[in-house]
Amino acid sequence: MSGRIILLRHGQTFSNIQRMLDTRPPGAELTERGRAQAQGVGKELTALTGDRPFKIYSSVALRAQQTAQLAARSWEQTRGLPAHDIAVSLLSGIHEVFAGDLEMSNSEDSHREYMVTLRGWLDGDAGARMPGGENYLDLLARYRPTLESVAHTLDAEEDAIIVSHGAAIRVATCHATGIDADFAFSGYMPNCRFTIMEPRGRDFGQWTLTRWADTEMDPGRAN
Secondary structure, X not given: OOOEEEEEEOOOEHHHHOOOOOOOOOOOOEOHHHHHHHHHHHHHHHHHHOOOOEEEEEOOOHHHHHHHHHHHHHHHHHHOOOOOOOOEXXXXXXXXXXXXXXXXXXXXXXXXXXXXXXXXXXXXXXXXXXXXXXXXXHHHHHHHHHHHHHHHHOXXXXXXXXXXXXXXXXXXXXXXXXXXXXXXXXXXXXXXXXXXXXXXXXXXXXXXEEEEOOEEOOHHHOO
């Protein structure tokens, strides 16, 4: 088994409840349910990683930092480790895709436009962006170098858990692995679910996808 990159979506936020397009850091904080989700996924990841060494990273957004910290504390409790034994490091460039002029909107029209634009991001349509927002190339220009930098630091049996954001995770994973855009579009990423990728020494775009949310992937499907 090779080193793995686990892209974990943050827990539920108050903006999620209100269906706000909240994409600019620092953003909303976690709800009580979101905090419970973060603690639960910490226990889940403890079992998933087993005895493998790991590192935990977070985007700069408040919700991602809270999720990473709560997951780390839950991990410590599960393993009987001292409090704050697990460090969380911040990474630049892995925040959510900017919604532009639709920031903090929760109208039905905004959500329809968002979904159309998301499809374009996954398809590799450089013209797909919300008014004043980013396209998929803008996202990858900041997200890809960060993932590649982390991948280069991984030992063969080491995991990197990176707390990020729903649309950014779907777009980055799609383009990192070449997974079918139809699958990525229909494959919603709920709060505190994750993708697992294995670079295996290959270039970005040829990484192997082994899990998407709660679906175990056939490695042959990724490329």
